[in-house]
Amino acid sequence: xxxxxxxxxxxxxxxxxxxxxxxxxxxxxxxxxxxxxxxxxxxxxxxxxxxxxxxxxxxxxxxxxxxxxxxxxxxxxxxxxxxxxxxxxxxxxxxxxxxxxxxxxxxxxxxxxxxxxxxxxxxxxxxxxxxxxxxxxxxxxxxxxxxxxxxxxxxxxxxxxxxxxxxxxxxxxxxxxxxxxxxxxxxxxxxxxxxxxxxxxxxxxxxxxxxxxxxxxxxxxxxxxxxxxxxxxxxxxxxxxxxxxxxxxxxxxxxxxxxxx
Numbered sequence: 001x002x003x004x005x006x007x008x009x010x011x012x013x014x015x016x017x018x019x020x021x022x023x024x025x026x027x028x029x030x031x032x033x034x035x036x037x038x039x040x041x042x043x044x045x046x047x048x049x050x051x052x053x054x055x056x057x058x059x060x061x062x063x064x065x066x067x068x069x070x071x072x073x074x075x076x077x078x079x080x081x082x083x084x085x086x087x088x089x090x091x092x093x094x095x096x097x098x099x100x101x102x103x104x105x106x107x108x109x110x111x112x113x114x115x116x117x118x119x120x121x122x123x124x125x126x127x128x129x130x131x132x133x134x135x136x137x138x139x140x141x142x143x144x145x146x147x148x149x150x151x152x153x154x155x156x157x158x159x160x161x162x163x164x165x166x167x168x169x170x171x172x173x174x175x176x177x178x179x180x181x182x183x184x185x186x187x188x189x190x191x192x193x194x195x196x197x198x199x200x201x202x203x204x205x206x207x208x209x210x211x212x213x214x215x216x217x218x219x220x221x222x223x224x225x226x227x228x229x230x231x232x233x234x235x236x237x238x239x240x241x242x243x244x245x246x247x248x249x250x251x252x253x254x255x256x257x258x259x260x261x
Contacts, residue, residue, distance in 0.1 A: 197255025
């Protein structure tokens with residue numbers, strides 16, 4: 001009697017992040033929380049970086065799903081501590097994926113923007129992002145592999161209304177993404193960004209509560225709805241995975257079709 005052949009082992013999915021260690025900033029709520037959960041569900045161990053106490057709920061949700069989770073305190077506006085926090089992260093193991101999600105927005109007429117408010121937005125959205133990426137990206141470059149995914153915005157392409165500092169910072173994130181891709185791509189590190197469209201998060205509460213603005217926005221979106229944070233998570237998993245090994249310097253728009261109009 002001929003013995004039955006052993007079933008072939010199923011090939012690993014290119015989206016599988018098992019064994020990868022991913023750092024996500026600002027994962028306490030909204031996009032960051034959804035992205036952290038998406039990475040964990042794809043198999044990654046997740047390190048949450050954010051303000052004290054802000055990540056606790058997300059950490060509990062990840063742990064409830066069996067994900068290995070670490071939480072470290074970090075305020076990206078405090079540039080003096082980024083080096084030490086990065087060293088603490090790296091002391092616990094290699095970082096395979098960095099998702100720069102943390103960001104803030106200030107709404108005001110450009111003629112009324114105060115210098116402190118301008119600095120606060122740029123300190124978090126651009127300078128803090130760069131310094132953290134520099135610290136955690138250096139070992140990726142040295143060993144020859146890694147993924148960096150930053151959360152950009154439709155305002156990486158457009159000017160918006162009453163958000164001068166935010167638009168400036170998000171244009172800069174798109175430019176920084178391309179600059180780092182040019183430098184780090186030859187070393188095997190992919191640097192990309194996601195530009196979410198109009199997503200129902202705390203940052204868009206004012207827009208959603210303005211009937212005229214909300215109606216105008218929805219009228220332009222072919223999908224006919226505001227996006228959900230989970231709509232961005234799949235894009236983050238893709239760019240963090242080996243499925244995106246030949247994607248570099250790209251700003252992936254996730255907007256329900258807004259930019260096609």
